Structures are given as C-alpha cells and as structure tokens.
Amino acid sequence: MKCNRALRLISSVIDGNASANQQRLLNFHLMGCSSCRKAYTMSRDISRLTRELPAPSPPATLETDVMRMISRETAEVPTGKRHFRASLLAIPAAAALIVLAVSISPLASTGSSAPRSLALSSSMPPGMKVMSADRSTAKSRVRTVPLSAYSRQANLISF
Amino acid sequence: MIDLCDGDEDAFSEVIRRFQAPIYSLLIRMLGNEEDAQELLQTTFFRVYKYRSNFDTERKLVTWIFTIASNLAKKEWRRRSRWVNVPLEYVNLTSPVKTAPHYDAGRIELKASIEEAVGHLPPHYREPFLLREMEQMSYEEIADILGIRLGTVKSRINRARAHLRNSLEDVWEEWK
Numbered sequence: 001m002k003c004n005r006a007l008r009l010i011s012s013v014i015d016g017n018a019s020a021n022q023q024r025l026l027n028f029h030l031m032g033c034s035s036c037r038k039a040y041t042m043s044r045d046i047s048r049l050t051r052e053l054p055a056p057s058p059p060a061t062l063e064t065d066v067m068r069m070i071s072r073e074t075a076e077v078p079t080g081k082r083h084f085r086a087s088l089l090a091i092p093a094a095a096a097l098i099v100l101a102v103s104i105s106p107l108a109s110t111g112s113s114a115p116r117s118l119a120l121s122s123s124m125p126p127g128m129k130v131m132s133a134d135r136s137t138a139k140s141r142v143r144t145v146p147l148s149a150y151s152r153q154a155n156l157i158s159f
Numbered sequence: 160m161i162d163l164c165d166g167d168e169d170a171f172s173e174v175i176r177r178f179q180a181p182i183y184s185l186l187i188r189m190l191g192n193e194e195d196a197q198e199l200l201q202t203t204f205f206r207v208y209k210y211r212s213n214f215d216t217e218r219k220l221v222t223w224i225f226t227i228a229s230n231l232a233k234k235e236w237r238r239r240s241r242w243v244n245v246p247l248e249y250v251n252l253t254s255p256v257k258t259a260p261h262y263d264a265g266r267i268e269l270k271a272s273i274e275e276a277v278g279h280l281p282p283h284y285r286e287p288f289l290l291r292e293m294e295q296m297s298y299e300e301i302a303d304i305l306g307i308r309l310g311t312v313k314s315r316i317n318r319a320r321a322h323l324r325n326s327l328e329d330v331w332e333e334w335k
Contacts, residue, residue: 011317015291017298042331043320049270050277050292058183059197063175066204067168073209 001029006036010043175204178221181294182228188289189232191278199235203228218303225294225304229286236282265334272330276323287312288319 001009006029012018013026030037059065182203187196206227214223277285287305290296296304301312 007321008317011313011320014320015298015316017313039324042324042327045331046273046320046323046327047292049266049273050288051295053270053274053293055180055184055293056187056193058179058200062179062197062201062204063172065201066175066208069201069205070208073205 001025003029003033003036006030006033007039010036010040013040014043014047171208174207174220174224178224179204182224184293185225185286185289186228186232188277188293189282189286190235195235199228199231202231206231219300222300222303225290226306229304232286269327269330269334272327273323276326279326280319280322284315284319284322287315291316 006026009018009022009026013023018026026040030040179200183196183200186199186203187193190196190199203224207224210227214220277288280288287301290301290304291298298309298312298316302309305312307315
C-alpha cells in the first residue's frame, strides 16, 4: 500500500467505516511508515479531543422567542390571505377589461379616423367598405353590418 | 413527530428541548458569533413548526432539522459573501478559565487550538467534520443533511482532517 492510499484510509478507520481487510492493510503499512503513523495518531487525537469540546449553551429564552415568532406570524396570516384573495380577484377582472377593450376598439376606430380604419380594412367582415375620412359624406355611404359580426371577430382576436 | 404535525405545542417544545443544544453548537461554530447563531437557531425552530406538514416521515427528524439549520447557515454565508474564514477568536468556547480539577494545561491548549483551527477550515469542510465529530453522525446522515454524495462526504472529512493535521502539528508535538 502506498502512502496516499493509507492517508485516505485513515479517516475511514477512525470513523469505523473500514472493512477488516482495509484495517489490516493500513496497520501493516503503519508498521513500516513513520510519517503515516504520525498522521494516524494525530488524526485520532484530534478526533477524540474535538468530541470533548464544550457544547455552548443555547439561550434560555429560546422556546418563548420561537413561540412569540409563531404567534406573530399567525396574527399576520389573515391580512396576507386577504391580500392574496384580492389579487386573485383582480386577475379575472383585468382579463375581462382587456377583452372588452379589444372587442370595442374595432368599432371605435371605424368611425373616428381614416388611417385606423384603413389599417383595419383587412380584418373587416365581408360586405363592409372603408369610406373616406370626411364624416358628412361617410355617414351617408356607410353600410351597416350587424354588431355580432364584429364581436365574433373580436373574440377570435382576443383568444 | 405525528403530534408535532398535528400542531401539538408540547411535542414542539420537546423537539426544541431535544435539539437546541446540538443545533446551536453547529451554528455557532459555523457562523463564528453568538448573535447570528441565536437568530438562526430561533429561525430554525420557527421553520420546523411552520413547515411541519412538509416533513417526510421516511426521513429522520434529526436530519430534517439539521438540514434546515444548515441551509440557513449557507444562506447567511452567501449574504456575508465571505466563504473562506469565519474566525472564532471572539466566541471563546474553550478558555483556560474553564479548567477541570486535574488541570492539564497542554490538553486545554490543544483543545483551544483545535477550536481555532476548526474555525479556520473552509465551511464546506468544516460542516461535515463537525457533524461527524460533534454529533457523531454517520456518513449517510451527513450526505442527507448536506445534500451531497457519500463519496463527497468522505473526501471532505478526510481533507478537513488533513488541514487540521497541518495546522496543529506544532501544538500536538508539544502536547505529546
């Protein structure tokens, strides 16, 4: 056995995790190698003395402090839950507003400004024609289409 | 543990009484000061209570509690952004004042040197070494607590011992 393997085995032997064969091999090596023997003795002593190191005393008020922390947390939970519920309600409300805004926007844009209505011309229902920007003439020429045609399109866009 | 999961306060008090000393011993040696160790000790037990329903009954209670404490200590190291040395000089756990009737200066000095040398180990070597030596945990339990492989535990403990041999050689020679 070489020294580097012996040094690796020292830990296992001290911790009682080495097999009988490994222990026998290490002992055999230690008989003829003073530096590994020293490493083994040192490690064994350090291990024994580390186990004797004093255990510091935890604070006497620990249990009370933890209980206080828990009661503070439980007192705060309902407020947190309320906020959580409020935020949960806000999500569908916001979604409904977006859907509404999207479904209204094509209707609003057709009559208000020419460039918008031009841009929307491709998404308009069949039979609908985009008129000029002049409102007075446009009103007389615009052919009305049922509102359902728009809302169907809006639904398609939004979903 | 079943009582604890049901929210039984007596069971929780028993858990605190049973584990406060070993957890505090680990935290104080990992963090290097009493104030942080006390704060994290309190947080550890608070989390034990808060997440008691998440406890996997296949696991040992001791390893679960040590895992919580170890994770809090790691978080604290990250916050401090200094992973290398957490000096223990001002903790003074092993002082010559606390001598036994059969006063042994050399032994006390070696113990104080061990305490200091352990405090200077890199945290990833120090933690498995302390769990092995102070709490006498098996390699398997240490691997479970730290979330590392068994081979890594073995090599880290071996390296911790090699570090300690190097730093304590002179004191040990005198004591011997």
